[in-house]
Amino acid sequence: MVNSELAKMLYEMALLLEMKDVPFKPRAYEHVALSVEGxxxxxxxxxxxxxxxxxxxxxxxxxxxIAGFIEEYIKTGRVKEYEKMKKETPVDISGLKAxxxxxxxxxxxxxxxxxxxxxxxxxxAARAGKxxxxxxxxxxxxxxxxxxxxxxxxxxxRRILGHVLPEILTLEKMIQAFPExxxxxxxxxxxxxxxxxxxxxxxxxxxxxEKIMERFLExxxxxxxxxxxxxxxxxxxxxxxxxxxxxVPAESFGAxxxxxxxxxxxxxxxxxxxxxxxxxLNEYGLYKGTKQIAGGSEEGLYKALxxxxxxxxxxxxxxxxxAARAGKLPELINYGELKGDLQIQTDWTDGENSMEEMAHAAIKEGxxxxxxxxxxxxxxxxxxADEKKLTKQMEAIDKLNEKLKKQGHALKVLKGAEVNILxxxxxxxDDKTLAKLDVVGAAVHTHFNLSGEEQTRRIIRAMENPxxxxxxxxxTRLINKREPIEFDSDEIIQAAKRTGTILEIDAYPDRSDIKxxxxxxxxxxxxxxxxxxxxxxxxxxxxxxNGISQARRGWARKGDIVNAWPLQKLLSFLIKNKKRP
Numbered sequence: 001m002v003n004s005e006l007a008k009m010l011y012e013m014a015l016l017l018e019m020k021d022v023p024f025k026p027r028a029y030e031h032v033a034l035s036v037e038g039x040x041x042x043x044x045x046x047x048x049x050x051x052x053x054x055x056x057x058x059x060x061x062x063x064x065x066i067a068g069f070i071e072e073y074i075k076t077g078r079v080k081e082y083e084k085m086k087k088e089t090p091v092d093i094s095g096l097k098a099x100x101x102x103x104x105x106x107x108x109x110x111x112x113x114x115x116x117x118x119x120x121x122x123x124x125a126a127r128a129g130k131x132x133x134x135x136x137x138x139x140x141x142x143x144x145x146x147x148x149x150x151x152x153x154x155x156x157x158r159r160i161l162g163h164v165l166p167e168i169l170t171l172e173k174m175i176q177a178f179p180e181x182x183x184x185x186x187x188x189x190x191x192x193x194x195x196x197x198x199x200x201x202x203x204x205x206x207x208x209x210e211k212i213m214e215r216f217l218e219x220x221x222x223x224x225x226x227x228x229x230x231x232x233x234x235x236x237x238x239x240x241x242x243x244x245x246x247x248v249p250a251e252s253f254g255a256x257x258x259x260x261x262x263x264x265x266x267x268x269x270x271x272x273x274x275x276x277x278x279x280x281l282n283e284y285g286l287y288k289g290t291k292q293i294a295g296g297s298e299e300g301l302y303k304a305l306x307x308x309x310x311x312x313x314x315x316x317x318x319x320x321x322x323a324a325r326a327g328k329l330p331e332l333i334n335y336g337e338l339k340g341d342l343q344i345q346t347d348w349t350d351g352e353n354s355m356e357e358m359a360h361a362a363i364k365e366g367x368x369x370x371x372x373x374x375x376x377x378x379x380x381x382x383x384x385a386d387e388k389k390l391t392k393q394m395e396a397i398d399k400l401n402e403k404l405k406k407q408g409h410a411l412k413v414l415k416g417a418e419v420n421i422l423x424x425x426x427x428x429x430d431d432k433t434l435a436k437l438d439v440v441g442a443a444v445h446t447h448f449n450l451s452g453e454e455q456t457r458r459i460i461r462a463m464e465n466p467x468x469x470x471x472x473x474x475x476t477r478l479i480n481k482r483e484p485i486e487f488d489s490d491e492i493i494q495a496a497k498r499t500g501t502i503l504e505i506d507a508y509p510d511r512s513d514i515k516x517x518x519x520x521x522x523x524x525x526x527x528x529x530x531x532x533x534x535x536x537x538x539x540x541x542x543x544x545x546n547g548i549s550q551a552r553r554g555w556a557r558k559g560d561i562v563n564a565w566p567l568q569k570l571l572s573f574l575i576k577n578k579k580r581p
Contacts, residue, residue, distance in 0.1 A: 038539020
């Protein structure tokens with residue numbers, strides 16, 4: 001959690017520097033924030049190995065200046081320069097930046113002209129019609145801000161799992177290490193790998209619950225204790241999430257884990273099955289009268305109810321119980337089964353790292369291939385590539401593959417692009433250039449407000465381009481920030497089947513796109529999918545695990561995911577599926 005707090009501070013420093021029009025530094029701070037966020041090792045542990053030199057050697061992008069700030073933070077829990085910047089610009093920059101379309105420059109203007117410091121101030125100013133009167137803003141900007149604020153409110157304060165999961169797993173490991181803990185596991189929506197979570201449920205098996213509670217309350221991540229008893233403690237963590245810790249006896253662990261994992265609908269359905277069999281099911285076990293007949297393990301619980309074991313990601317009462325009863329549950333793709341990543345951005349456009357750095361990060365993650373898919377020309381804000389720049393990058397990829405081979409690495413770097421789908425459904429790179437690429441992905445990045453009929457027609461036309469392989473992040477949504485575009489999912493999936501187009505499961509936590517319900521439709525229709533990190537920095541490749549969670553919730557198997565295949569099988573599939581309208 002130190003990493004998370006430090007990354008947040010560095011990111012805010014980047015935004016504050018950008019507000020001041022300081023050149024170069026904002027990008028450097030943002031780069032380091034991303035690096036810190038993706039670290040597996042605690043920053044404190046890196047520092048212990050050799051001070052600021054270890055920080056510079058162990059964290060990408062860290063120079064002497066930022067290393068000094070990190071050292072100050074580790075030693076004192078604060079950074080004077082950050083506090084000075086916050087005092088000079090007293091705004092909730094993270095809260096304001098969370099509103100879609102609100103960036104550092106806009107925040108600066110709103111603060112200077114309207115004294116907007118918080119999201120509440122922003123909403124009041126917008127509702128009073130003050131924002132539209134500012135130069136370069138107008139009525140549409142004001143309406144967009146209000147829409148963004150309302151969308152944030154509708155999220156109910158839920159957090160994106162992919163961003164907080166590393167902290168939660170750290171907490172889980174700390175509790176598992178308690179000497180008195182026989183078992184410890186995080187349950188709830190975290191265990192079901194939902195896109196967003198509201199709180200954390202932790203179960204512990206122990207014969208000494210009082211000691212577990214005592215040790216838990218000593219954990220430095222806790223901000224506030226709501227209440228603590230012999231077997232249950234409820235706290236607020238420093239990251240803003242509430243956490244419940246419960247100690248249960250070993251004979252009830254499976255029943256408690258099942259109950260507190262949920263979902264509520266799944267649990268209700270299980271209790272109904274139990275009642276029909278003359279049993280009673282609760283968090284303590286499965287009972288026949290007063291005799292417990294199951295409850296020590298989840299597997300035993302499901303077996304006693306006449307069901308195959310159901311993986312946590314499937315427990316939503318959307319057909320999994322019927323499939324378990326009939327022995328027709330899918331063999332889900334497993335974590336760690338991906339062989340490649342087909343959407344990676346680099347510093348050729350809006351990525352933080354070079355192609356070579358991304359390649360070595362992929363090697364570290366055990367991947368066999370990656371596709372470099374930088375943005376294309378009509379996405380000007382990213383420095384998107386035109387045909388000439390793409391051709392130049394292809395040549396650079398050939399040289400990189402040669403270099404990797406000489407270094408003894410088996411990783412293959414594929415030539416790709418994230419092509420922009422224009423309003424009329426055409427692509428912004430000519431077919432002659434696209435035909436030279438190994439992998440062509442395309443995505444909607446503009447004209448989000450078209451009608452569902454127009455968007456559907458637009459995407460299908462893009463699919464019908466014979467050079468297109470994958471539709472990236474189909475719905476374009478940003479969880480808790482931007483609503484998805486409107487489209488007919490059934491028509492899109494039918495067109496994908498007809499044209500042989502792959503639909504991507506974008507693993508970047510803010511996207512998690514396509515949704516699990518669409519994945520399930522793809523599986524049923526026989527439409528192939530890819531799971532891609534959408535990495536813009538080396539640390540992001542780890543997000544592939546988030547994509548696997550999304551795929552599992554949609555009942556996807558290994559055979560449904562093209563980048564779970566060996567490279568030659570994937571390339572053969574792409575060549576075979578070069579389409580014609």
